[in-house]
Amino acid sequence: MASHSFSASPPVAPSTSSCPSPVHVYVAGVGDVGAALLRQIDARGDAGRDLHVIGACTSRRAAWGAPNRDPEAPLAGVDEAAPPDWPAIVDRLAQETPRPLVFVDATGSPDVADYYEPLLRAGVHVVTPSKLANTRSQAAFDRLREAAAEAGVQYRYETTVGAGLPVVQTVRNLVATGDRVRSIRGVVSGTLTFLFSALRDGSSFSEAVRAAVDRGYAEPDVRDDLSGTDVARKFLILARTAGYAVEPTEVQVESLVPDSLADAPYEAFLDRLSTVDPYWRERSAAAAAESAVLQYVGRFSPEGIEVGVEPVPGDTALGQLGAQENLFEVTTDRYAAVPLVVRGPGAGPSVTAAGVLADVLTAVREARPPSPPA
Numbered sequence: 379m380a381s382h383s384f385s386a387s388p389p390v391a392p393s394t395s396s397c398p399s400p401v402h403v404y405v406a407g408v409g410d411v412g413a414a415l416l417r418q419i420d421a422r423g424d425a426g427r428d429l430h431v432i433g434a435c436t437s438r439r440a441a442w443g444a445p446n447r448d449p450e451a452p453l454a455g456v457d458e459a460a461p462p463d464w465p466a467i468v469d470r471l472a473q474e475t476p477r478p479l480v481f482v483d484a485t486g487s488p489d490v491a492d493y494y495e496p497l498l499r500a501g502v503h504v505v506t507p508s509k510l511a512n513t514r515s516q517a518a519f520d521r522l523r524e525a526a527a528e529a530g531v532q533y534r535y536e537t538t539v540g541a542g543l544p545v546v547q548t549v550r551n552l553v554a555t556g557d558r559v560r561s562i563r564g565v566v567s568g569t570l571t572f573l574f575s576a577l578r579d580g581s582s583f584s585e586a587v588r589a590a591v592d593r594g595y596a597e598p599d600v601r602d603d604l605s606g607t608d609v610a611r612k613f614l615i616l617a618r619t620a621g622y623a624v625e626p627t628e629v630q631v632e633s634l635v636p637d638s639l640a641d642a643p644y645e646a647f648l649d650r651l652s653t654v655d656p657y658w659r660e661r662s663a664a665a666a667a668e669s670a671v672l673q674y675v676g677r678f679s680p681e682g683i684e685v686g687v688e689p690v691p692g693d694t695a696l697g698q699l700g701a702q703e704n705l706f707e708v709t710t711d712r713y714a715a716v717p718l719v720v721r722g723p724g725a726g727p728s729v730t731a732a733g734v735l736a737d738v739l740t741a742v743r744e745a746r747p748p749s750p751p752a
């Protein structure tokens with residue numbers, strides 16, 4: 379098994395020193411976000427010594443022990459490389475690994491999301507950038523929060539919305555302090571903001587999609603971004619975090635995936651996407667002729683959630699978003715006349731990994747004793 383020692387560089391980040399024992403971290407999914415996370419844990423230097431990565435996996439390799447320090451290939455060269463045996467991994471984490479233990483799910487896999495509840499119930503903190511577990515039924519979402527409270531561990535998912543931007547915690551704080559969220563409007567897909575901005579700069583739709591994938595902004599399957607599913611999931615998570623009960627079927631979603639390609643194999647889908655280039659060139663030009671820009675906008679109110687493409691006046695904050703930016707406007711009883719606004723890059727491996735790492739540190743700091751049985 380490859381040995382791993384933390385860098386001897388000076389402290390660069392606050393330590394979790396209020397916690398006396400080392401914090402064990404398992405990283406599921408060493409893709410764009412998971413690999414950036416491992417690099418950031420390593421880069422914390424001396425201040426990071428109390429985070430011990432005890433294992434990691436991809437869909438094809440799983441290893442116990444600390445990952446290889448090669449930032450480009452954290453799992454290269456580790457012994458025991460083999461596809462993950464999830465029941466065995468969860469068993470070992472639940473029953474044999476010392477606490478505190480944080481399970482990070484950077485896979486985007488529904489199978490891995492199935493294990494959050496047993497892990498939480500076994501006293502393992504769960505931190506995830508994956509939206510999947512939070513966007514099943516309302517009852518399933520409630521069960522995860524109950525499992526965490528009952529076991530006295532943290533279930534943290536800040537990076538499911540706006541990546542590293544403080545959006546989920548902001549909504550939680552509003553609710554915890556007695557405010558009421560009345561509505562949320564926003565452009566919340568880094569991939570789609572990038573895409574429309576690239577169209578304005580003369581890129582074709584299909585080229586821009588590939589560029590978003592190459593930069594690590596897109597979901598593991600970019601159709602989740604283009605179909606509006608990713609944006610719908612983010613609004614569902616925000617609405618639920620704000621205390622509203624909403625089912626996925628209640629969200630109205632406009633898709634950018636051409637019907638003819640909806641069921642195509644992934645590579646064929648990407649290859650044939652150029653068939654819609656002229657349509658999007660014209661639609662972007664038509665918006666520009668009206669001094670507007672295309673954005674994929676979402677809206678939540680107690681009446682429902684709607685997400686879709688809109689021409690937005692170019693001289694407004696939404697109209698001026700570029701690159702992979704997000705913007706959230708939250709209107710509440712207290713922020714009634716002028717909304718609370720959060721804006722910044724809302725996708726990308728490094729900002730997302732930083733948000734995941736912050737959640738890991740917060741999980742350990744905020745852990746509470748288990749709640750007594752009802």
Ligand SMILES: NC(=O)C1=CN([C@@H]2O[C@H](COP(=O)(O)OP(=O)(O)OC[C@H]3O[C@@H](n4cnc5c(N)ncnc54)[C@H](O)[C@@H]3O)[C@@H](O)[C@H]2O)C=CC1
Pocket residue numbers: 406407408409410411412435436437438462483484485486487489490507508509537538541594595596597598724725726727730
């Ligand atoms: N890329 C971004 O900017 C952001 C991503 N996220 C979320 O972070 C998660 C990861 O995203 P990326 O790193 O971009 O994806 P990626 O496709 O680069 O990496 C996914 C990793 O998970 C592994 N994996 C997939 N299924 C697995 C399974 N069943 N068991 C073990 N490993 C498995 C893959 O082999 C790969 O290593 C997704 O849920 C995504 O929604 C959230 C916010 C921003």
Ligand SMILES: N[C@@H](CC=O)C(=O)O
Pocket residue numbers: 537538539540541566567568569570595596597603608724725726
């Ligand atoms: N694919 C997402 C990544 C963050 O959730 C996006 O583009 O915003």
